[in-house]
Amino acid sequence: MKLITAVIKPFKLDDLREALQEIGVQGMTVTEVRGFGRQKGHTELYRGAEYVVDFLPKTKVEIAVDDSLMDLAIETISQAAKTDKVGDGKIFVTTLDEVVRIRTGETGASAV
Amino acid sequence: MKLITAVIKPFKLDDLREALQEIGVQGMTVTEVRGFGRQKGHTELYRGAEYVVDFLPKTKVEIAVDDSLMDLAIETISQAAKTDKVGDGKIFVTTLDEVVRIRTGETGASAV
Amino acid sequence: MKLITAVIKPFKLDDLREALQEIGVQGMTVTEVRGFGRQKGHTELYRGAEYVVDFLPKTKVEIAVDDSLMDLAIETISQAAKTDKVGDGKIFVTTLDEVVRIRTGETGASAV
Amino acid sequence: MEDLTQLAYAVDTFYFLVMGALVMFMAPGFAMLEAGMVRAKNTSEILTKNVALFSIACIMYMVIGYDLMYAGGMMLGPENTVDDVLASGGDVYYSARSDFFFQVVFVATAMSIISGAVAERIKLWSFLLFAVVMTAFIYPIQGSWSWGGGFLSEAGFVDFAGSGIVHMCGAAAALAGVILLGPRAGKYNEDGSINAMPGANMPLATLGTFILWFGWFGFNGGSELKLSNIDEANAVAQVFVNTNMAAACGAVAALILSRLAFGKADITMALNGALAGLVSITAEPLSGTHAESMIIGAIGGLIVVGSITLLDKLKCDDPVGAISVHGTAGIWGLLAVLITSDDATVTGQLTGLGAIFGWTFVASLIVWAILKFTLGIRLSPEEEEAGSDSTDIGVAAYPEFKG
Amino acid sequence: MEDLTQLAYAVDTFYFLVMGALVMFMAPGFAMLEAGMVRAKNTSEILTKNVALFSIACIMYMVIGYDLMYAGGMMLGPENTVDDVLASGGDVYYSARSDFFFQVVFVATAMSIISGAVAERIKLWSFLLFAVVMTAFIYPIQGSWSWGGGFLSEAGFVDFAGSGIVHMCGAAAALAGVILLGPRAGKYNEDGSINAMPGANMPLATLGTFILWFGWFGFNGGSELKLSNIDEANAVAQVFVNTNMAAACGAVAALILSRLAFGKADITMALNGALAGLVSITAEPLSGTHAESMIIGAIGGLIVVGSITLLDKLKCDDPVGAISVHGTAGIWGLLAVLITSDDATVTGQLTGLGAIFGWTFVASLIVWAILKFTLGIRLSPEEEEAGSDSTDIGVAAYPEFKG
Amino acid sequence: MEDLTQLAYAVDTFYFLVMGALVMFMAPGFAMLEAGMVRAKNTSEILTKNVALFSIACIMYMVIGYDLMYAGGMMLGPENTVDDVLASGGDVYYSARSDFFFQVVFVATAMSIISGAVAERIKLWSFLLFAVVMTAFIYPIQGSWSWGGGFLSEAGFVDFAGSGIVHMCGAAAALAGVILLGPRAGKYNEDGSINAMPGANMPLATLGTFILWFGWFGFNGGSELKLSNIDEANAVAQVFVNTNMAAACGAVAALILSRLAFGKADITMALNGALAGLVSITAEPLSGTHAESMIIGAIGGLIVVGSITLLDKLKCDDPVGAISVHGTAGIWGLLAVLITSDDATVTGQLTGLGAIFGWTFVASLIVWAILKFTLGIRLSPEEEEAGSDSTDIGVAAYPEFKG
Numbered sequence A, B, C: 001m002k003l004i005t006a007v008i009k010p011f012k013l014d015d016l017r018e019a020l021q022e023i024g025v026q027g028m029t030v031t032e033v034r035g036f037g038r039q040k041g042h043t044e045l046y047r048g049a050e051y052v053v054d055f056l057p058k059t060k061v062e063i064a065v066d067d068s069l070m071d072l073a074i075e076t077i078s079q080a081a082k083t084d085k086v087g088d089g090k091i092f093v094t095t096l097d098e099v100v101r102i103r104t105g106e107t108g109a110s111a112v
Numbered sequence D, E, F: 001m002e003d004l005t006q007l008a009y010a011v012d013t014f015y016f017l018v019m020g021a022l023v024m025f026m027a028p029g030f031a032m033l034e035a036g037m038v039r040a041k042n043t044s045e046i047l048t049k050n051v052a053l054f055s056i057a058c059i060m061y062m063v064i065g066y067d068l069m070y071a072g073g074m075m076l077g078p079e080n081t082v083d084d085v086l087a088s089g090g091d092v093y094y095s096a097r098s099d100f101f102f103q104v105v106f107v108a109t110a111m112s113i114i115s116g117a118v119a120e121r122i123k124l125w126s127f128l129l130f131a132v133v134m135t136a137f138i139y140p141i142q143g144s145w146s147w148g149g150g151f152l153s154e155a156g157f158v159d160f161a162g163s164g165i166v167h168m169c170g171a172a173a174a175l176a177g178v179i180l181l182g183p184r185a186g187k188y189n190e191d192g193s194i195n196a197m198p199g200a201n202m203p204l205a206t207l208g209t210f211i212l213w214f215g216w217f218g219f220n221g222g223s224e225l226k227l228s229n230i231d232e233a234n235a236v237a238q239v240f241v242n243t244n245m246a247a248a249c250g251a252v253a254a255l256i257l258s259r260l261a262f263g264k265a266d267i268t269m270a271l272n273g274a275l276a277g278l279v280s281i282t283a284e285p286l287s288g289t290h291a292e293s294m295i296i297g298a299i300g301g302l303i304v305v306g307s308i309t310l311l312d313k314l315k316c317d318d319p320v321g322a323i324s325v326h327g328t329a330g331i332w333g334l335l336a337v338l339i340t341s342d343d344a345t346v347t348g349q350l351t352g353l354g355a356i357f358g359w360t361f362v363a364s365l366i367v368w369a370i371l372k373f374t375l376g377i378r379l380s381p382e383e384e385e386a387g388s389d390s391t392d393i394g395v396a397a398y399p400e401f402k403g
């Protein structure tokens, strides 16, 4: 099983959720984060003094999937989150050793 | 060393913390997240217009543990977070290559 | 590729960002979290009743780096985040199976 | 006797100033209500608009509007002298300045109404330019027809404190703006369904509503224009009580209706209901009985719930419900005068309603259109997505709180 | 002379209306205070309750309460005519409507007190039904005993502006509700320890307190009921100063005590202290010296800190401290009259205290109990956990801010 | 005739009390403005300071300040009797208590100014001790020189409602504190650049500003001190209108300037601009024409933007802009009197300006220095980093919202 972590533009979340549900993803976990990448922050003035907004608001989506679904999921995320502008975000994949559904105690693929 | 990530119902956090402390877990990191799973969101009305709350508030707890403590920790989390209702949450386990305690520079198991 | 996750004191974030940029880290993702570790929470009084603040505000920084940059990055983070007081935080390292830059579709090292 | 006249003049002037100060306090009422009903990312902008529009209204009405409406003189004419007053045989009984002060806060009220309806997508400076024209010309010109002694007052049009002249007028200008602006991005789906966009801060919305309720005692209570004898004092008290009862019944009616229609007691409907009750009674808070005022207010509260839902169906996007509260309930208020006042006629009321609405709507449409095709009135999609705070103001309303 | 009488009538009426408007403004004061002191998830609900209870109080007091309390007529009797006033030789000196307006905002105040104490666990509609009974019957009936000329006024009970009749009465009804409701889930642990549940928004709580302080000038200042000669004007000014001094001393005393007792200057205690000072002086803000008023207020501020801590020990859960502020300090206020007023007697004060508290507590307990065994008064554990905003209102107070 | 005198006395007293209540309401205005302009972690503390300083001002001015300033008697002297008033031939025309009430809220205003400038780094209790000295001695002593009939009133110094005596005085004490305190940690970089530290809550800042604007009608309008004849009533109305126009022009001027200078319409500058307009006109809101008042207010609005930017360059850290709004604009107001008033002389104004500023600054510096070297005035770096809410108050302002 894999954990796919995508950092995307916040307003793309709904599209992403819909696209993932269509391919059969059953769950995801979302966190508001701030990001920093090729897309640089910007400078604002407050009462005449400059301040730099280094980090931009991003949304992090974590999705545990079975290995079989991994490629499709990455493909789907890429499509749904793309605006072709800098700051579109990144996808990170790590290996999950174990998954447990707390309610039933199920583990492994059936718990995803 | 393993990183155990549990997504649970927010009001279960205190029970979880106590249970984990009892079995000797020394640290954890908590994030407010929003989740989506078997437990579906619900529809609200605002000024007569519907809006769907797709994501429900959840709490994510990350706990780095030594391999030896892993099974007990998973067991403990499952127990503490269980309400037997849908939405109880999930546990994900990944392998940690390294852990560093910043203050002392300790690494590996002694840093957990 | 590695995913370095550092949990640090919030006011150290700017120093950390600068230090990492200097060694060539191009991106990072920041989350506000609450932590619990050797550094214990404290007790406050509200209207005469005690309440325990178990969790302290921390900042979690996630940085995907190429394997080659890993040691330097860990070193840099340790330096930048250190105050030599309890609660300085921890660094966790996991292996990334894959990284994708959504905008361009690049994968692997060049996507980091 | 002369001293008594002097003292009565002082009392009436003081009454006018206090009532005017209460109406001025409606400015933060609107600001808080609107700030509570928009999303966080457009909050600084709507606050800025409210501060600026109040200021602009004061300036433009001083320079030109008051003269257009009451022939009161550009920059105001001379103050009443003691001799004038004593010689007037009671006709001149309060300070000319106090009259200006009371009137100017009404202009600002009309303008505040517009700000909420066009929120979350309008360009700040185009809005402020509209405010200049509205407060200098559009409002005063129609105001002169009735309160300035023009043709509507002769046609027997009855509008005690301005359900039509102030509230429906503001709503008409707002409606013109909303039509030319279009709805907020993402508000209506292609399948006809509506996306709710909840306001960011209910305590502010509630505070704003209560402040408006409080200020309305000045709005209606001051519109009696005189206090200093038994009959006048009784009249002012009657206005206070009727105003309060209409608001109370509007709130309760809207709350119950929203519970029945939507399953939950939508607080924003209760707030709009209270305001709708106030707008409804504003056209005639004096001559009706308390029972009549309660019914008029309650119907206002029911109407506003229906109107908000209907306008949303028509894809007329009004984030705070201003068009329904001030427009729909304002029309109801003008018609309800026929129940309570013997002076009002169907023709008179309909003439006033049509004239005010028609003039304001058309004149506003033209001004909004000119702005649209010159400076533009709408933020770009990217600006709207980022929020007008970041685009126009540069200062977030709640920079430390995560949205 | 006749004109002078007319003008004096106008001035007294105006004074009454302005003071009444200030008291009306206490409604948002309570709303903001309570909204600041509850947790975010119950904020929309408490705001809704405050809007609705004010409205209900106005309606029920108009329909029946005012008649029960003052025999003022259901839907109010006729207004004073000019002839009545002139013939009365000074006995009739203000508009009957202005009297109603002033009185009705007092009922709403009493009811607002209850809303805070039962917050975060009560069912909205059961609360609103209680409000109907309280404002139509329970409050007016006890009010008639003293202000309506009943047996308490004959027993020599002195309560100038209502430390007992308004504040302790509200607190007694609240106490009955709190006892039947039980504490909020998770508030008290089995080992007897208390979990603090900090209020979500201190600026709102502070704003609410300051608004109440401001409104209290109307509450106490208007209770002199007459202004139009030198002695009366002096009396009103005296009331203003004593009211203000008691509040100031209550705030400072509570702040210092909280610093000494808890180690930090708990802002919520300073706010409650100011209000306790105000409640304490309300029973007699006129006849005491400034020094006496300061001491009475300061003691009120100390008492409230002790009372809040004690009630918490007794597992009597009152999220905003309403029972302590209005009840405990109200009792102190009634007793403090014995220091400052020559008219008051121990028997008189204790009779009043006992009668008001006893009646209100028992009558409220019965009504709450009926509600409990019919509709239910308490949210289910799941609803309470989710918050009453999501259960009863459907609109979150701060939907964009993460908790 | 006697009855008329009595009624006029009542009217003037009532006018004074209403105006005083409006000024009292400026206390939450300052509290909300400051709470909105500091960072979230220092919000409970600044709220506590505002509640406490208002209370302390009331207490100290009652005990000693009013006597020092007006020889009004410690704990106030006796009230005017009916005979006194009637015998005075019009010289005694309002209640002595109403005078105290009006004056005491001015002291609190001066003290409120200081609270904002020293925010986010001062120790709570040291600040409160300063408040004791300021309101008991520093303010009343300089106040006695002009309003108390001292040498400045003889030198022909004109300051109608206190641009200098209240506002610049507060700013001078604030400046002394800011100099001894130093800037907030992290505010100025070694390379001379400035780190903006945005205020946490713009709706509160806006609400505070509007409340202050509203309260200012009492501040300036009440400073005419008499209302009860035609000329006085006209004067009060003139003051209302000029005050309002200056505020409006200050807001617009600052908004436009910030748009031109910084590229965006900085709301905080518009708010400061409105207040600067108000401060500017406060020294003479009566004798100028409306056009003059508008220009004076607009210049105030421009000045404040420049002053804020300049002070920041000078590393004089004032989180809310209080020194610029009340000090710089206050000085401008004192000088602007030369344009509008025939009574004012350059010497008189400069003497007053110098005397008030000099005394207040030096006396404050001494008191701040004593506090600094005894109790300490500044939080430790750790405490400042954690925020004064956690250090001094123990209650977070927004405990549930993530920063």
Ligand SMILES: Nc1ncnc2c1ncn2[C@@H]1O[C@H](COP(=O)(O)OP(=O)(O)O)[C@@H](O)[C@H]1O
Residues within 6 Å of the ligand: A007, A034, A035, A036, A037, A038, A039, A040, A056, A058, A085, A086, A087, A088, A089, A090, C026, C027, C028, C029, C030, C062, C063, C064, C065, C101, C102, C103, C112
């Ligand atoms: N090396 C990295 N480690 C962690 N997060 C990253 C990294 N690079 C980018 N991110 C995250 O992805 C977001 C988008 O990245 P960015 O580089 O700006 O976009 P693009 O891929 O279009 O150049 C960033 O805001 C950050 O949150």
Ligand SMILES: Nc1ncnc2c1ncn2[C@@H]1O[C@H](COP(=O)(O)OP(=O)(O)O)[C@@H](O)[C@H]1O
Residues within 6 Å of the ligand: A026, A027, A028, A029, A030, A062, A063, A064, A065, A101, A102, A103, A112, B007, B034, B035, B036, B037, B038, B039, B040, B056, B058, B085, B086, B087, B088, B089, B090
């Ligand atoms: N595949 C997944 N990937 C990431 N997070 C998940 C996944 N499935 C569930 N979650 C998280 O776990 C939470 C609870 O899951 P849910 O399926 O609703 O409960 P249950 O296991 O009782 O069916 C979700 O709200 C979500 O945050």
Ligand SMILES: Nc1ncnc2c1ncn2[C@@H]1O[C@H](COP(=O)(O)OP(=O)(O)O)[C@@H](O)[C@H]1O
Residues within 6 Å of the ligand: B026, B027, B028, B029, B030, B062, B063, B064, B065, B101, B102, B103, B112, C007, C034, C035, C036, C037, C038, C039, C040, C056, C058, C085, C086, C087, C088, C089, C090
């Ligand atoms: N075992 C752990 N698992 C997850 N997070 C941890 C763990 N130990 C510490 N942390 C995180 O690191 C933060 C700092 O840790 P702490 O132990 O207090 O500091 P120190 O390393 O100086 O003893 C904690 O607040 C918590 O967020």
